[in-house]
Amino acid sequence: MPSADIDDDPLSRALAEERARDSPQERKERLEREAKARFQSQQIDEQIDEDREKAKRDSAIEILLLGQSESGKSTTLKQFQILADQDAFRSQRGVWRYIVYLNLIRSVRKLLTIVSQWRESGQDIPDLDEAFLAAQDNRFLQIQLRLSPLLQIERGLVKSMGLPDDSLPGSPSFPSSPIQDQEYFVRPNTGWMSNLLGRWSGNRVTQIHGSIDPDDPDDPGHIVAACGVDIMELWNSPFVQAVLQQGSLRIEDEGGFFLNDIERVTSPDFVPSDSDIVRCRLKTIGISKHEFVLNRVDPLARTTHIRIYDVGGARSQRATWAPYFDSVKILLFLAPISAFDQYLEEDPRVNRIKDSLELWKSLTSNSILKDVPIVLFLNKCDLLRAKLDSNVFLNKHITSYNGPNDFQNVAEYLLKRFEKIGRNTFPSRDIHVHFTTATDTSSTCSILARVSDLVIREQLRDMRLLS
Numbered sequence: 001m002p003s004a005d006i007d008d009d010p011l012s013r014a015l016a017e018e019r020a021r022d023s024p025q026e027r028k029e030r031l032e033r034e035a036k037a038r039f040q041s042q043q044i045d046e047q048i049d050e051d052r053e054k055a056k057r058d059s060a061i062e063i064l065l066l067g068q069s070e071s072g073k074s075t076t077l078k079q080f081q082i083l084a085d086q087d088a089f090r091s092q093r094g095v096w097r098y099i100v101y102l103n104l105i106r107s108v109r110k111l112l113t114i115v116s117q118w119r120e121s122g123q124d125i126p127d128l129d130e131a132f133l134a135a136q137d138n139r140f141l142q143i144q145l146r147l148s149p150l151l152q153i154e155r156g157l158v159k160s161m162g163l164p165d166d167s168l169p170g171s172p173s174f175p176s177s178p179i180q181d182q183e184y185f186v187r188p189n190t191g192w193m194s195n196l197l198g199r200w201s202g203n204r205v206t207q208i209h210g211s212i213d214p215d216d217p218d219d220p221g222h223i224v225a226a227c228g229v230d231i232m233e234l235w236n237s238p239f240v241q242a243v244l245q246q247g248s249l250r251i252e253d254e255g256g257f258f259l260n261d262i263e264r265v266t267s268p269d270f271v272p273s274d275s276d277i278v279r280c281r282l283k284t285i286g287i288s289k290h291e292f293v294l295n296r297v298d299p300l301a302r303t304t305h306i307r308i309y310d311v312g313g314a315r316s317q318r319a320t321w322a323p324y325f326d327s328v329k330i331l332l333f334l335a336p337i338s339a340f341d342q343y344l345e346e347d348p349r350v351n352r353i354k355d356s357l358e359l360w361k362s363l364t365s366n367s368i369l370k371d372v373p374i375v376l377f378l379n380k381c382d383l384l385r386a387k388l389d390s391n392v393f394l395n396k397h398i399t400s401y402n403g404p405n406d407f408q409n410v411a412e413y414l415l416k417r418f419e420k421i422g423r424n425t426f427p428s429r430d431i432h433v434h435f436t437t438a439t440d441t442s443s444t445c446s447i448l449a450r451v452s453d454l455v456i457r458e459q460l461r462d463m464r465l466l467s
């Protein structure tokens, strides 16, 4: 029923009269004309939507995550994901279950390698009785053999991530030589996540919830579950612990360490928690781009879009950073301050804190970046505290330090060093320093919320509302 309004409208009336006069041929042509007009109008609407999306993307505030390898860049990115879109973050649990397995297998590989090297060295462990040691040694070899199915799933998982053969851990058997102890890595934009899910998890429910697929005998979780008791025995063995202690080796401080959670992680019901995902280690090669909409809105009620670039931090990767300096609005630099007694994997002669300070110096003295506000995360504070508490002395590695070996004083000293270098070339540079433990979601998310305020300030500055 036409409404009274339309009946009264002269144009509608004229059109209705014209339609009534149409011959069949005219009606066909008119309908074609109308369909074409509708199609064009739809195309224009789509173009407008696309332009709007592009404008949003183009107005996004760009944040660059920089720092040496293992400084915590990808971990910080995960915390941004939790802050911006927890559901999307959790929808990837299925993929991260596989990465937890890979991390676990790497730790097993490392343990077996350390103990094998000790056996080859023919050293003694003075605290352990000789007969006990011989029995444990025998048991160790049995466990090593029983854990070999893990190698099969390690290969399968790494291959499913679409990585070339040279990224596979070198040795197809346990143990491996240290040189073969490569890290697993991912190249962004290769679809590695969907490759992994597609290959191993055909079951949609499993994909969403991240649990083991009971109907898929190939799900790696079945083998991991079957090896759980042996992994536990290996890690808890007094013999293995004594070998680690003798070499002053603390593999629990390394990224992606899950051996203290074996019972849970190897359970058939295992689904990674947010914390498990954040603690996973997967080295970045290349540069990945991530777009977010911040839940917070600016004072003008505009939604804030951010684009974060996560980069590979190894020395060979650093040349790829420079092209991003022109458009970056905020630089987030991570320095792992617990690493004062560690050396670069890519160059074992270089102390990791010294490398971080040098990198920091080169970035803060770069004139292209002189007006870019920098957020500095002095990261891995939990590990720094644990290290100092277990009597690892800072001044053995940084000889200019002569204060007490406690967290407060050491953290203060390192902060001063970074601040001094950071303002050396451009004294008025905007630097915001935070002591962080990037694996801790609640503290990191509240710091990132403050970084969001800075993002909004930069957005307003862009709009020339601030000086």
Ligand SMILES: Nc1nc2c(ncn2[C@@H]2O[C@H](COP(=O)(O)OP(=O)(O)OP(=O)(O)O)[C@@H](O)[C@H]2O)c(=O)[nH]1
Residues within 6 Å of the ligand: 067, 068, 069, 070, 071, 072, 073, 074, 075, 076, 254, 255, 256, 257, 278, 279, 280, 281, 282, 283, 284, 285, 311, 312, 313, 314, 379, 380, 381, 382, 383, 436, 437, 438, 439, 440
């Ligand atoms: N205990 C502890 N572990 C951390 C902290 N920050 C990061 N990690 C862990 O350290 C490992 C390395 O962190 P990533 O975020 O992968 O390091 P990255 O800077 O992205 O390294 P590349 O990709 O190689 O450049 C991961 O397993 C993290 O879970 C921290 O504050 N404390």
Ligand SMILES: [Mg+2]
Residues within 6 Å of the ligand: 073, 074, 075, 282, 283, 284, 310, 311, 312, 313
């Ligand atoms: Mg990374």
